[in-house]
Amino acid sequence: MFRYFCSDDCIENNSVSVTGGDARHLKTILRAQEGDIISVVTDSNEYKARIEAINKDDIVCSLIEEIQRNNESKINITLCQGIPKQTKMETIIQQNVELGVKSFIPLITERTVVKLNDKDREQKKLDRWQKIAKESAKQSKRNIIPQVEEITSVKELVERLKQEDAEIIVPYELEDMKILKDVLKEPKNNYYIIIGPEGGFDIKEIEMFKEIGAHIVTLGKRILRTETAGVVAATVVMYACDEMV
Missing domain, CATH: 3.40.1280.10 (SPOUT methyltransferase, trefoil knot domain)
Structure with a gap:
């Protein structure tokens, strides 16, 4: 599953916009479609998100589920x-x-x-x-x-x-x-x-x-x-x- 890293303040009204190289990668390499699921990782949480719209400069996703998982080491x-x-x-x-x-x-x-x-x-x-x-x-x-x-x-x-x-x-x-x-x-x-x-x-x-x-x-x-x-x-x-x- 594609992982998109962003800061907490990128989340607004339970949605996030994927921009820049990540958006290009989703569109041209992974050939993402509306309805596809990606992972969004912020400073404090990880979410499962659904692609709602693929635009020229960004991809708009809605957050559908918070994922309770921490893959980081304690050291x-x-x-x-x-x-x-x-x-x-x-x-x-x-x-x-x-x-x-x-x-x-x-x-x-x-x-x-x-x-x-x-x-x-x-x-x-x-x-x-x-x-x-x-x-x-x-x-x-x-x-x-x-x-x-x-x-x-x-x-x-x-x-x-x-x-x-x-x-x-x-x-x-x-x-x-x-x-x-x-x-x-x-x-x-x-x-x-x-x-x-x-x-x-x-x-x-x-x-x-x-x-x-x-x-x-x-x-x-x-x-x-x-x-x-x-x-x-x-x-x-x-x-x-x-x-x-």
Whole structure:
């Protein structure tokens, strides 16, 4: 069933108008017809809605039933991802949205190869990544669209994390003693998972994370790609917190 995300104030007189790319997708790709049923997800509720009119610029739907369902995890995971090359970030966001990650922080590190030298290019990347998050949220029946935050440096992230009440997990390929399972013996409500780019973290960055109490951990004997490490770490955290079967 098609899922349309909107804010609570979009609901008026028990109806909602689907606009923009969502309306085009319904009309041209799904070939929606009057009478078809879709799902409408607002900030606080989910509804079953019936298409009443298909217009040039929008699709008008009436709300016919409130759906009592919450697919969101009880824990909050923010994935801080060193920006990788090519389109790997899109795959990372897509898969982690499916898992239940709540937000993403694209990270510029010492070894980040990708250069975003102007604001226009940076904003285009952010818009693209947010679109991927939205599409994945629809596919995986999320109740929210995870937020892709502004691109951040390691120094800026460290300053932010000093103010956070959260477990900070940093998988590191040169760590061979502390395992992630040990960190998760007493599950918490809030986690930051920090993943380096293709070249990993510089030792100075690891020391910065240690200074704010981050857990530097190994994910096993084999070296994982940057696009794999976040998925593995998030999955282990979800499982330890009883969020996966």
